[in-house]
Amino acid sequence: MSTAASFAPLKAATGKAVNLSMQRLWLTGQVLPAGARLLVQHVFQSEEDKALEVIYSFPLPRDAALRRFRITGEGFEAHSELKETEAAVKAYEAGILRGSLSTLARQYGDGVVNLTVGNIRPKETITVHLEMLCGVELRDDGFRFRFPFTLAPAYHARAKAAVTAPGEGEMELPADEFGDVILPGFREDASLLHQVGFELSMVSQLELDEIGSPSHAVRVRQDGGRWARIALAAEKDVPNRDLVLDARFKSVEPQVLAGRDKDGKGRFAAIVPSSSFGVTNEAPRRVVILLDRSGSMHGEPLLQARRAIDACLGMLSETDGFGLVAFDNQVSTFQPALVAGTREFRDKAHEFLMQVKAGGGTELVRGFLEGAKLLEGGGGDILILTDGQVSGTEKILADARSAGVRLHCLGIGSASQDRFLALLARETGGVSRFVTPRERVDLPAVDLFATVGRPIVSGLTASANIQPEPPSLVFKGTPVLLFGDAGETGENQIELSWQGGRLNLPVKSSENDIGETVWLLQGSRLITDWESRYPTSEAWAPLEKRKQSRVAAQLLALSQTYGLASREMSLVAVVKRAGDRPGQLPETRVVPVGMAQDTAFRAYFLSQAGEAMDAMPADASGFLAAMAPASIERARRGTAMEFTTLFSRGDAVGKFGNASRRAETAEDILLELASRIDSDGGMPGKNSESRAGATVIAVLAFLSQGHTPTIGAFRSHVARLVSFLQSLTGLSSHQQEMVAAVVELARKGAAPTGEWITLARTSGDHWKEVERGVRKGAIPL
Amino acid sequence: MSKSKTLAELSEESGVPARTIRFYIARGLLDGPVKAGRGAVYTTGHLARLEKIKALQAEGRMLAEIAHDLNGPPVERAVPPSPWWQHAIQDDVIVWVRGDVSPWRMKQIRAAVNDIASRLQEPESSNARRNRK
Numbered sequence: 014m015s016t017a018a019s020f021a022p023l024k025a026a027t028g029k030a031v032n033l034s035m036q037r038l039w040l041t042g043q044v045l046p047a048g049a050r051l052l053v054q055h056v057f058q059s060e061e062d063k064a065l066e067v068i069y070s071f072p073l074p075r076d077a078a079l080r081r082f083r084i085t086g087e088g089f090e091a092h093s094e095l096k097e098t099e100a101a102v103k104a105y106e107a108g109i110l111r112g113s114l115s116t117l118a119r120q121y122g123d124g125v126v127n128l129t130v131g132n133i134r135p136k137e138t139i140t141v142h143l144e145m146l147c148g149v150e151l152r153d154d155g156f157r158f159r160f161p162f163t164l165a166p167a168y169h170a171r172a173k174a175a176v177t178a179p180g181e182g183e184m185e186l187p188a189d190e191f192g193d194v195i196l197p198g199f200r201e202d203a204s205l206l207h208q209v210g211f212e213l214s215m216v217s218q219l220e221l222d223e224i225g226s227p228s229h230a231v232r233v234r235q236d237g238g239r240w241a242r243i244a245l246a247a248e249k250d251v252p253n254r255d256l257v258l259d260a261r262f263k264s265v266e267p268q269v270l271a272g273r274d275k276d277g278k279g280r281f282a283a284i285v286p287s288s289s290f291g292v293t294n295e296a297p298r299r300v301v302i303l304l305d306r307s308g309s310m311h312g313e314p315l316l317q318a319r320r321a322i323d324a325c326l327g328m329l330s331e332t333d334g335f336g337l338v339a340f341d342n343q344v345s346t347f348q349p350a351l352v353a354g355t356r357e358f359r360d361k362a363h364e365f366l367m368q369v370k371a372g373g374g375t376e377l378v379r380g381f382l383e384g385a386k387l388l389e390g391g392g393g394d395i396l397i398l399t400d401g402q403v404s405g406t407e408k409i410l411a412d413a414r415s416a417g418v419r420l421h422c423l424g425i426g427s428a429s430q431d432r433f434l435a436l437l438a439r440e441t442g443g444v445s446r447f448v449t450p451r452e453r454v455d456l457p458a459v460d461l462f463a464t465v466g467r468p469i470v471s472g473l474t475a476s477a478n479i480q481p482e483p484p485s486l487v488f489k490g491t492p493v494l495l496f497g498d499a500g501e502t503g504e505n506q507i508e509l510s511w512q513g514g515r516l517n518l519p520v521k522s523s524e525n526d527i528g529e530t531v532w533l534l535q536g537s538r539l540i541t542d543w544e545s546r547y548p549t550s551e552a553w554a555p556l557e558k559r560k561q562s563r564v565a566a567q568l569l570a571l572s573q574t575y576g577l578a579s580r581e582m583s584l585v586a587v588v589k590r591a592g593d594r595p596g597q598l599p600e601t602r603v604v605p606v607g608m609a610q611d612t613a614f615r616a617y618f619l620s621q622a623g624e625a626m627d628a629m630p631a632d633a634s635g636f637l638a639a640m641a642p643a644s645i646e647r648a649r650r651g652t653a654m655e656f657t658t659l660f661s662r663g664d665a666v667g668k669f670g671n672a673s674r675r676a677e678t679a680e681d682i683l684l685e686l687a688s689r690i691d692s693d694g695g696m697p698g699k700n701s702e703s704r705a706g707a708t709v710i711a712v713l714a715f716l717s718q719g720h721t722p723t724i725g726a727f728r729s730h731v732a733r734l735v736s737f738l739q740s741l742t743g744l745s746s747h748q749q750e751m752v753a754a755v756v757e758l759a760r761k762g763a764a765p766t767g768e769w770i771t772l773a774r775t776s777g778d779h780w781k782e783v784e785r786g787v788r789k790g791a792i793p794l
Numbered sequence: 795m796s797k798s799k800t801l802a803e804l805s806e807e808s809g810v811p812a813r814t815i816r817f818y819i820a821r822g823l824l825d826g827p828v829k830a831g832r833g834a835v836y837t838t839g840h841l842a843r844l845e846k847i848k849a850l851q852a853e854g855r856m857l858a859e860i861a862h863d864l865n866g867p868p869v870e871r872a873v874p875p876s877p878w879w880q881h882a883i884q885d886d887v888i889v890w891v892r893g894d895v896s897p898w899r900m901k902q903i904r905a906a907v908n909d910i911a912s913r914l915q916e917p918e919s920s921n922a923r924r925n926r927k
Contacts, residue, residue: 066816106802106812129813173856185856193811204900596832601813601820 033207034059034067034133034602038252040211044158045527046218046260047270047282047494048076048148048534051160055141059133066109066131066599070197070606072161072428073124075435076148078537078577083142084116084130084586093118093584095576097569101583105131108587112594116141118584121194123406124432124544125164131599134592146530146537146577150435150447151492153286155222155261159447162209162252165428165609166199166617168307168375169404174618181605182618186404192555195603201614203607208249211256215241216527218268221260227452228257228427238263253607254427257449269507271499271520272528279499279522282531283507286492289516290470293489298329298466299351299393301336301384304369308341308616309402311371314425314450318398319366321458323688325396326362328462328729329354331692336387337362340380341373351387355692363688375403378412385418394419394443394466398458401430401437402612409433410440410545419443419486421465423458425450428609436545442484444491450611455684460726464488476508481539483509496535536575543567544580679718679770686711686773687730694733694740705741705748708734709755709783714773716764724762735759751780754787765789798835801827808844815844823847823861883911 036058042051059065073079082093093116096104101117108115108131115131133139150157166174166184174184180201186194200206215224220238225231230246243258265288271281302322306315322337329335333354337347347365352358377399384395401424403409410433413420422434424447431447438445444464448457470487479497487493499505503522509515522528547564559565565581572582608614691697691704696711698704715721715731722732738752758764765786772779805812818824824843827834843864850860881889889907891900 066813068813068817102811109812110801173854175856175858177858183856183858188851193814195814195817594832596834598816598819598826598834601817603817 033604034065035069035207035604036138037207037249038162038209040160040209040213040256042213043530044149044213044215044258044260045270045282045530045534046149046151046156046262046268046284047496047531048146048537049158049160049213050530050533051145051147051213053143053145055128055143056138057130057133057141058138059135061600062135064112064131064135064594064597064599065133066129066601067133067604068195068601069128069130069604070164070195071126071128072164073120073126073145073432073541074147074160074429075150075432076146076534076538076541077124077432078146078540078575078579079118079120079126079584080144080146080533080577082116082118082144082584082586084114084139084588085142086114086137086139086588089588089590091586091588093586095572095578095582096585098581098583101585104585104587105129108132109599110595111587111589112597114139114588114590116584116586118143118578120578120580120583122191122580123167123404124541125194125196127195132593132597133599146533148435148534148538148541150431150445151284151494153265153288153490153492155259157447158256158258158260159429159431160211160256161429161431162250162254162256163203163428163606163609164197165402165426165430165612166196167402167404167430168309170374170376172404176618180614182608182614184617190405197603198605199608199614199618200605201608203251203253206252206605206607209252210245210247210249212242212244213258215243215258215260217260217262218270219266220263222263223261224258226256226258227449228254231258251607254449254610255429255431267518269518269520270527270531271503271522272525272531273503273522274528274532278501278528279503279505279520280528280532280535281497281499281505281507281520281522282534283495283497283518283520284492285495285509285516285518287469287487287489290487290511290514294467294469296467297332297334299334299388299391300329300462300466301338301351301387301393301395302462303380303384303395303397303399304337304339304366305375305377305380305397305399305401306339306341306369306371306373307375307400307402308372309375309400309612310425311613311616312450312611314400314454315369315371317454318425318458319369320684320688321398321455321462322366323359323363324455324459324684324727324730325462326354326359327687327690328459328733329359329692330694330733331355333466334391334393335362336384337365338380338383338387339365339369340376340383341371342376342379343373344376344379344383345369346383346387349387351391351393353692356697359692375399375401377401377403378409381413381418381420382416385416388418394421396421396423396458396462396465397437398423398425398454399434400424400426401434402426403430403433406433406436407545407547410436411548413437413441416441421445421461421488423454423461424448425454426609427451427611432541436541439484440542440545442486444488453680456680456726459684459687459730460490463726463729464490470511470514473509473511476506478505479507480535481542487511496531496538498532533575533577536571536577540568540571540575540577540579543571682770682774683715683718683720683727686714687727690730690733694737696734701741701743702745702748703778705738705744705752706778706780706783708738709752710769710772710779712738712755712759713764713767713769713783713786716759716762717767717769721762722759731759747784748780751783751787755783758787797838798828799837799841801834801836804836804840804844808841808848810844810848818844818847818857821857821861822865823857881907881911883907884914887914 037056039054084091105115105117117129120126171187182199224233232244232246235241265286267285269283274280331353334351336351339345420441421443422438422445424434427449434445446457468486475483479495499520505520507518568579568581572579695704696707712734720727767786879891
């Protein structure tokens with residue numbers, strides 16, 4: 014007997030093993046700066062004496078679509094067919110009735126997929142190799158790839174959640190909105206669930222400088238600068254968080270990935286960094302910051318978000334207008350209208366932020382409608398800081414579009430809401446970033462805020478062969494991604510024009526298979542865009558009634574053109590084998606997943622009086638069945654908790670401790686400096702001389718950490734500080750000389766050696782240190 | 795006598811997808827078919843139960859609660875909840891491990907049980923040799 018097998022849970026009543034119905038999930042494939050083409054291997058195994066029907070639920074990554082699957086087992090291999098969802102479900106059910114091994118991959122709202130494999134025979138191992146395409150989060154200097162290994166519970170006003178056993182919870186969504194989607198069980202401890210892992214290749218046209226992962230320990234092998242192989246360093250991992258990979262290019266310049274598709278036609282994906290547009294925008298801004306204070310933001314995310322907002326407000330001048338809204342189920346507004354970015358209002362905003370506590374649900378729509386009200390009549394942008402853990406995203410997207418405001422999203426979370434937040438930003442004309450809670454939230458927030466409200470390009474249009482249409486606005490730091498065809502010759506010219514500019518990029522297809530991949534990526538992007546456009550009533554309609562939908566018709570056409578699944582077309586395979594037993598009833602197993610790392614189980618699941626709810630019959634629940642019979646406490650009567658109760662203030666238990674206990678880093682000091690900048694761009698002080706001294710030190714502190722007027726998260730702060738220094742008059746000639754030297758250093762992006770960070774924290778006159786530093790000469794950063 | 799239905803007919807009449815019906819059966823919300831195999835049939839009793847489940851869901855109940863309600867009150871037990879895991883490491887040896895220990899402790903216990911299991915797998919002579927060392 015293998016000891017590995019012995020660790021499977023046992024049914025207490027019979028002593029027989031209840032093995033995990035899915036053993037392994039392994040990710041392979043190729044990641045490009047324009048997106049990824051992935052092969053996800055799911056290994057299902059039955060150690061039971063009856064046929065099984067196993068349901069695995071997972072969320073789609075951003076801009077993703079399923080292409081096909083191959084199913085293998087002992088002595089057979091079969092391939093999926095793409096059928097209209099209604100027909101696919103019928104084919105699946107007919108296969109089940111015949112006793113044949115049947116597999117269905119069906120997409121639901123919110124990009125949730127149910128992969129159902131029915132009639133797995135006793136003791137049989139079945140592998141489903143599922144191919145999918147997905148997008149990446151692009152930045153001028155690199156990209157972030159994110160793949161969900163778990164599905165996080167999410168807020169919905171009508172969802173129900175309950176604890177079914179210690180550390181185990183389940184959640185149900187209303188059937189009238191979500192159909193027959195089945196969510197997984199959520200396990201607080203993922204260590205006994207199926208194993209996950211990955212081995213991916215990465216290919217770029219630009220040389221890759223750095224590759225890393227904030228989520229997993231990885232082994233990276235780079236070859237020739239443009240190719241890399243990334244694998245999980247450990248033998249295996251657990252399904253409790255997304256895989257996040259970051260790649261940084263050695264240079265920032267446009268890249269065109271072009272090749273021929275299977276029919277020989279030229280296809281390309283072009284990535285044009287915002288720096289190619291060569292424009293800056295210093296116009297006054299009108300910005301509302303929306304802070305998610307729901308229970309799932311408890312702990313470090315909320316603490317960091319608060320500090321980040323303080324620092325963001327340090328970018329504002331008196332000509333800028335800002336608003337501040339905190340939301341959970343309820344909305345709290347800082348002021349009933351936009352206010353000027355003066356010291357007085359920023360101090361009041363700080364006090365407002367200090368009162369914000371985590372708790373409650375995530376009523377995102379209420380939040381941005383309040384933000385839209387603040388911006389009413391004058392245009393402007395909303396920056397949302399949220400973990401985005403919400404269900405019913407199509408409705409939110411529809412509301413966001415009709416609100417007519419531009420939303421920028423900073424997502425915070427270890428499990429993916431990347432697809433939703435990317436769509437929310439893109440569909441309203443904004444940009445998005447997604448960070449894990451174990452990364453700093455504050456710096457990306459400051460970085461994103463520096464671009465918000467100041468598009469560097471407007472009215473962008475592209476030549477007719479580009480699909481989807483490029484965004485009308487371009488924001489600093491975020492490139493434009495274009496998909497198009499290069500015709501039979503494989504050569505083309507991308508023509509971009511905007512108010513005040515024009516750019517041409519040549520396309521030359523190479524003889525590789527990248528053309529097929531970029532064409533599929535174009536399809537998955539188009540499908541994702543259309544998926545988000547169902548009017549609410551159509552999105553909720555049953556399959557047979559949805560046929561009238563314009564969006565459904567468009568999705569059908571796209572699925573057929575690109576050979577990709579959508580909500581309207583699903584993948585199905587039925588394998589007829591000798592020994593099939595018609596009419597047998599396979600027993601359903603739902604594959605559980607781990608709670609998203611750093612998300613408190615109690616933020617979503619609470620039993621009454623802390624008791625486990627006796628919710629599932631012993632035979633149907635793997636781990637519950639594993640308990641000793643005498644140990645199962647039968648609660649009086651389990652009651653599903655409403656979210657309003659579940660998310661009550663103070664119930665959420667954050668994993669992180671108090672941030673003040675964390676050692677202070679240079680970035681912490683810079684954030685604090687940034688939040689102290691006065692509305693005229695200078696540091697505070699009792700007179701102009703002391704203000705000049707403090708501002709000079711602040712500039713040197715930012716420069717010493719790589720933040721210049723054009724580079725780094727604090728670029729806007731540095732630019733304002735420098736601008737303040739340039740406006741100074743009335744200083745002594747010696748001080749004026751020092752100020753001029755520091756302005757010159759900022760222009761060059763170089764800092765002299767010195768303890769500038771320490772000095773920035775110390776009060777008093779530091780002109781001597783500045784002089785010594787300046788005389789020592791600048792060193793390149 | 796109840797009129798017999800196939801799963802497809804039961805699904806059609808109740809408006810509950812066939813996959814969901816199988817899921818309910820597995821969770822103990824609904825009895826299995828009255829006959830197994832090729833001639834598996836369901837009755838109006840199944841249909842009534844599905845209607846009942848839908849009604850309770852519409853009232854805001856979770857499936858877990860509905861199963862609890864429909865299957866009658868559970869047996870009261872005085873023992874506090876504490877999950878235990880059984881590991882049958884040999885035909886004649888079962889190890890019980892508390893399931894709610896911390897992950898590091900579970901790792902430690904696993905290693906120990908693995909060790910015992912592998913030692914019990916070895917032929918008696920090699921165990922004896924090891925003991926003599």
